[in-house]
């Protein structure tokens with residue numbers, strides 16, 4: 001039985017105002033002693049419920065206002081700062097216009113309250129298999145900028161997730177920026193969950209496609225909640241690339257995606273159901289991406 005602890009345990013709280021200060025604090029991190037937070041929508045309930053080891057120090061990133069931005073230009077594409085909230089991402093006109101699948105994914109997360117506080121960066125650093133933004137970001141070819149005491153490095157989102165709750169971030173690093181290139185094509189995100197709001201995905205499927213002269217010139221498929229990490233369905237993509245956008249080829253690709261999934265049985269759904277739903281939703285998402 002899990003016990004709900006109503007209060008936060010005793011811990012130190014710091015709110016740096018500059019990146020340098022945050023990095024200096026984080027540079028002393030060892031064995032999860034220091035824990036970052038942005039919106040806190042995930043980490044605070046987890047600490048209260050003792051679902052994670054209680055850190056000695058909580059570092060609130062919200063004081064570093066320079067991390068709150070969404071920018072776009074034709075050369076560099078889209079940049080989302082670590083403090084941009086899920087709501088800001090959903091409402092940004094450039095995202096509505098050019099990266100609509102990311103907006104759909106953002107709007108599928110929890111509720112308005114959670115969207116107002118929570119960040120997209122927190123959603124991926126959390127690294128749960130069901131993170132709603134992840135399949136869309138994978139399809140969009142997102143990269144993340146990790147910054148630590150030894151400098152900066154850029155990591156493809158594809159290489160960022162190591163397993164449930166585990167990422168490529170070192171203990172002394174924070175995620176500063178998410179970048180997405182300019183892309184030619186359209187996408188869709190479909191989330192399956194038993195409740196219409198405030199529920200995690202049982203299956204999440206993103207598809208991004210560009211069809212030219214009736215054939216797939218680009219196709220990317222992202223899956224959530226059906227493997228230890230969010231993944232791309234590479235075999236399904238290979239089946240579609242260069243092929244006519246016909247019902248039969250899309251159906252074959254959807255069946256391949258279901259094979260690529262490695263779902264588990266849990267209290268939300270059986271592995272078998274999840275696998276079946278991958279096939280159904282990949283078909284639907286690819287059709288939607290083409291139609292958009």
Ligand SMILES: Cc1cc2nc3c(=O)[nH]c(=O)nc-3n(C[C@H](O)[C@H](O)[C@H](O)COP(=O)(O)OP(=O)(O)OC[C@H]3O[C@@H](n4cnc5c(N)ncnc54)[C@H](O)[C@@H]3O)c2cc1C
Nearest residue numbers: 036038039040041042043110118119122123125131132175
């Ligand atoms: C009621 C409820 C419903 C929810 N529903 C959904 C849902 O439908 N879909 C979904 O995907 N999620 C859902 N969540 C989970 C959560 O709200 C999201 O994952 C949210 O995006 C987390 O963002 P945050 O800024 O609040 O993260 P935080 O809680 O602040 O942090 C989450 C994790 O990321 C780390 N972190 C945060 N920012 C950084 C950074 N810049 N660099 C390095 N590490 C960082 C923290 O240390 C922590 O481990 C739900 C949560 C609640 C409480």
